[in-house]
Amino acid sequence: MLEVNLPDGSVMQFSRRVRAIDVAEAIGPGLAKATLAAELAGRIVGADSYLPDEGTVDLRLLTRKDAESLGVMRHSAAHVMARAVLRLYEGVELAFGPTVENGFYYDFALEEPISEADFPKIEAEMARIIKENEPFERIEEPRDRAIQLCRDLGQQLKVEHIEQGLRDEQTVSFYRQGEFIDLCRGPHLPGPAAIGAFKLLSVAGAYWKGDASQRQLQRLYGTAWFSKQDLEGYLKRVEEAKRRDHRVLGKQLELFMIDPDVGSGLILWLPKGAMIRRELEGFIYQKLIEHGYQPVYTPVIGRVQLYQVSGHYPYYADSQFPPIDMADGDRYLLRPMNCPHHITIYRSKPRSYRDLPLRLAEFGTVHRFEQSGELSGMTRVRGFTQDDAHIFCTEEQMAAEFRGCLEMTQSVLATVGLHNYRVRLSFRDPHSDKYVGDPATWDRAEASLRQVCEGMELPNLEIEPGEAAFYGPKADFIVADCIGREWQLGTVQLDYNLPSAERFGLEYIGPDNQPHCPVMIHRAPFGSFERFIGMLIEHFAGAFPLWLAPEQVRVLVVSQKFESYGLEVERQLRAAGLRATGDYRSEKIGAKIRDAQMEMIPYMLVVGGRETASRTVAVRERRRGDLGVMPLDQAIARFAQEIATKALPDPGDSRN
RNA sequence: GCUAGCGUAGCUCAAUUGGCAGAGCGGCUGAUUUGUAAUCAGCAGGUUGUGGGUUCAAGUCCCUCCGCUAGCUCCA
Numbered sequence: 001m002l003e004v005n006l007p008d009g010s011v012m013q014f015s016r017r018v019r020a021i022d023v024a025e026a027i028g029p030g031l032a033k034a035t036l037a038a039e040l041a042g043r044i045v046g047a048d049s050y051l052p053d054e055g056t057v058d059l060r061l062l063t064r065k066d067a068e069s070l071g072v073m074r075h076s077a078a079h080v081m082a083r084a085v086l087r088l089y090e091g092v093e094l095a096f097g098p099t100v101e102n103g104f105y106y107d108f109a110l111e112e113p114i115s116e117a118d119f120p121k122i123e124a125e126m127a128r129i130i131k132e133n134e135p136f137e138r139i140e141e142p143r144d145r146a147i148q149l150c151r152d153l154g155q156q157l158k159v160e161h162i163e164q165g166l167r168d169e170q171t172v173s174f175y176r177q178g179e180f181i182d183l184c185r186g187p188h189l190p191g192p193a194a195i196g197a198f199k200l201l202s203v204a205g206a207y208w209k210g211d212a213s214q215r216q217l218q219r220l221y222g223t224a225w226f227s228k229q230d231l232e233g234y235l236k237r238v239e240e241a242k243r244r245d246h247r248v249l250g251k252q253l254e255l256f257m258i259d260p261d262v263g264s265g266l267i268l269w270l271p272k273g274a275m276i277r278r279e280l281e282g283f284i285y286q287k288l289i290e291h292g293y294q295p296v297y298t299p300v301i302g303r304v305q306l307y308q309v310s311g312h313y314p315y316y317a318d319s320q321f322p323p324i325d326m327a328d329g330d331r332y333l334l335r336p337m338n339c340p341h342h343i344t345i346y347r348s349k350p351r352s353y354r355d356l357p358l359r360l361a362e363f364g365t366v367h368r369f370e371q372s373g374e375l376s377g378m379t380r381v382r383g384f385t386q387d388d389a390h391i392f393c394t395e396e397q398m399a400a401e402f403r404g405c406l407e408m409t410q411s412v413l414a415t416v417g418l419h420n421y422r423v424r425l426s427f428r429d430p431h432s433d434k435y436v437g438d439p440a441t442w443d444r445a446e447a448s449l450r451q452v453c454e455g456m457e458l459p460n461l462e463i464e465p466g467e468a469a470f471y472g473p474k475a476d477f478i479v480a481d482c483i484g485r486e487w488q489l490g491t492v493q494l495d496y497n498l499p500s501a502e503r504f505g506l507e508y509i510g511p512d513n514q515p516h517c518p519v520m521i522h523r524a525p526f527g528s529f530e531r532f533i534g535m536l537i538e539h540f541a542g543a544f545p546l547w548l549a550p551e552q553v554r555v556l557v558v559s560q561k562f563e564s565y566g567l568e569v570e571r572q573l574r575a576a577g578l579r580a581t582g583d584y585r586s587e588k589i590g591a592k593i594r595d596a597q598m599e600m601i602p603y604m605l606v607v608g609g610r611e612t613a614s615r616t617v618a619v620r621e622r623r624r625g626d627l628g629v630m631p632l633d634q635a636i637a638r639f640a641q642e643i644a645t646k647a648l649p650d651p652g653d654s655r656n
Numbered sequence: 657g658c659u660a661g662c663g664u665a666g667c668u669c670a671a672u673u674g675g676c677a678g679a680g681c682g683g684c685u686g687a688u689u690u691g692u693a694a695u696c697a698g699c700a701g702g703u704u705g706u707g708g709g710u711u712c713a714a715g716u717c718c719c720u721c722c723g724c725u726a727g728c729u730c731c732a
Contacts, residue, residue: 316731556691586695
C-alpha cells in the first residue's frame with residue numbers, strides 16, 4: 001500500500017505499482033495529458049517514473065504552468081536538436097547537452113564546421129521531429145551493457161564518460177526517441193509536443209570536459225519556450241537589454257573609446273567618462289580617509305625581481321606584458337598588481353604592533369596581457385586602475401579588518417543602488433596543488449572568513465571551492481551585465497603568502513618584543529574603475545544620478561534673444577559648483593530639449609521672455625518633465641541637495 | 657589562444673547574379689528667432705579595416721594580417 005500526498009493536501013492510496021503519470025490519470029485525463037514531469041519527494045523526475053511500492057511519498061505533478069517543467073522541456077529540446085544534427089551530418093559524436101538559463105546547448109564532435117547559415121535546416125529537421133511526436137523512453141542498463149551500446153552507436157565520448165565520469169554507477173540511463181538513443185540522466189518530457197517554440201542562437205567552440213588541452217567540440221546554443229509568444233518575449237527582452245550595453249552607450253554618450261592604434265583592451269577616457277570617474281574617485285577617497293587609510297603613490301613599473309619574489313612573475317608569465325630589457329641588463333615589468341610596491345613601503349622601516357593595522361591605499365594602474373578573445377569593452381581590459389589598498393595587520397585584527405572591507409564594499413554598492421549582486425566566498429580546491437602555503441593556515445583562514453561572512457547580511461552568499469587566489473581565500477562581489485555575463489567587481493582577499501618568510505619576509509615587533517609575521521588583506525571595493533563604471537553605465541542605462549552625471553544642467557534659451565540671460569544663469573550654476581552648459585543655437589526649444597534628453601542630462605533650465613523678466617528659470621527634469629518656474633537660487637538649492645544626498649533616479653522610467 | 661560570425665562616410669545602416677559606392681542622423685553654410693522630445697534649404701564628407709590573389713570588371717569570390725562580436729579556456 002502506497003500513500004501519495006498531493007500539494008493540495010489530499011492523499012491518494014494505491015495498492016498497485018504506479019508511475020507519476022498513473023497518479024495523474026487517476027485524478028483526471030486532462031491532468032494526465034498536461035503532465036510534463038513530476039516532483040517526487042523533492043526531486044524532479046519524468047512523468048513515467050515509478051513511485052515507491054509502499055510507504056508515504058510527496059508528489060507534485062508538473063505542467064507547463066510550473067517553472068520546473070521549463071527546464072525539463074529544454075533538456076528534451078536539446079535531445080531533439082542532437083537528433084536533428086545526427087540525421088543531417090555524418091560521423092557526429094555527442095558530448096554533453098545540458099540546459100542553461102533561458103535555453104540549452106549540446107556539444108558535438110564532428111569534422112564539418114557548423115555555421116549559422118546551417119541553422120535553418122537544423123531547425124527545420126527539429127520541427128519535423130517534434131511533429132513526428134515520438135515519445136521519450138527511459139532505458140536503464142548495467143554499465144557493461146551501456147558501454148557496449150555506446151560503442152555500437154559509435155559514441156566514443158559517451159564510452160569515455162561512462163568509464164571515467166560515471167565510474168561509480170552500477171547502472172546508467174539512456175533516453176530513446178525513435179532511432180535516437182542518448183546516454184542521459186534525464187528527466188525528459190513524455191513527448192516533444194510541449195516544445196512550443198524554439199530557436200538556435202549561436203555556435204561556438206567548447207573544449208571536451210572544459211579542458212583546453214582536450215579536443216575542441218562544436219557547441220550549438222538554443223532557446224525553447226512553451227509558446228511562440230514566450231519566445232518572442234524573450235528575444236525582445238534580449239534586444240532591450242542590449243540597448244543598455246556599456247559599449248553602445250559609451251560611444252553614444254562619449255564616455256570612453258578604444259582604438260586599435262593605441263591597442264586592444266586599452267581605455268581612453270573621454271571628458272564625460274573621466275568626469276564620472278573623478279566623482280567616484282572623490283567618493284571613495286573620502287571613505288578611505290574616514291576609515292584610516294593612508295594614500296600613497298607608486299610607479300607603474302618595477303624590477304622583474306620584485307615580481308619573482310612575489311611569485312606573480314612566474315605564476316602569470318603568459319598573461320603579462322613581457323619585461324622591458326635595458327641595455328645594462330636590468331629588466332622591468334609593467335606592474336600587473338600594486339601589492340609589491342606597497343609591501344616595499346611597509347618594509348622601509350621597522351614596524352611595531354602599535355602601528356597596525358597599516359592601511360596603504362592607491363588608485364593603482366596595472367597592466368595585464370589578457371588573451372585577445374577575452375577582451376570586452378570596459379569589463380575585460382589590458383590596462384586598468386584599481387581602487388586598491390593593502391592592509392597589514394595582526395592575525396587577531398584580521399577578522400575585524402576583513403569585515404570592515406566587506407562593509408565598505410557593501411556601502412559603495414548601496415550608494416549607487418546596485419543591489420542585484422551576489423557574494424562569492426572563494427576557497428581553495430583541496431584536490432589541486434596550485435596553492436601556496438600550508439593547509440593548516442588555509443583551513444584557519446577559510447574558517448575565519450566564513451565566520452565573518454556568515455555574521456553579515458551578504459546577499460546570496462555562496463562558498464565556491466576552487467575559486468580562491470593561489471595565495472589565499474577571498475570574498476568577491478559579483479554582478480551581471482546586460483547580457484547576463486557575471487563580472488567580479490569588489491574583492492577582499494586574504495594573503496598569508498606574500499608577508500611570509502618565503503616571499504617578502506614581513507615583520508612587526510609584538511608586545512612580547514619578538515618579531516611576528518603580519519597578515520595582509522588586498523581589497524578594492526570597486527575592483528577597477530573601468531569595470532565598475534562599465535557596469536554602472538548598464539545599471540543606469542546611461543542616465544546617471546545627478547552627482548555622477550558628467551553634465552548636470554543645461555540652460556536652454558527659447559530664442560537667441562535671451563542668450564545674455566541664459567549666459568548669466570549658466571555662470572551662476574557654475575559658480576555654485578554645478579557642471580552646466582548652455583544651448584544657444586538657433587533651434588526651436590523642442591529640438592534643444594530633445595538633444596538634452598538624448599544626452600541623458602538630468603536637468604534642463606528653459607529660459608525665455610518670462611523668465612528673463614522675473615529672473616527665474618523653468619526647470620525640466622529628464623524623467624518627470626516640466627517642474628515649473630522657480631527662482632534660480634531655489635533651483636540651485638534643489639540641485640545641491642540632490643547631489644549632497646547622492647539621490648538615485650526614480651526607477652521605472654519608460655523612455656530610456 | 658581556440659571555434660563561428662562580422663568589418664562600407666563621424667554614427668546607424670543600404671548597395672539584386674561580381675557590373676556607375678548610396679540614405680538617414682551628425683557636421684558645415686545660409687535662411688529662420690522659435691515655449692517643453694526633431695524648422696527649412698544647400699554643401700562637404702569614402703583607396704569599402706590591411707596587404708595580396710582570381711576576373712574584362714571585386715564592397716561582393718579566395719588567401720594573409722589587424723580589429724570587433726558571441727561562446728570556450730583563463731582571470732593575481
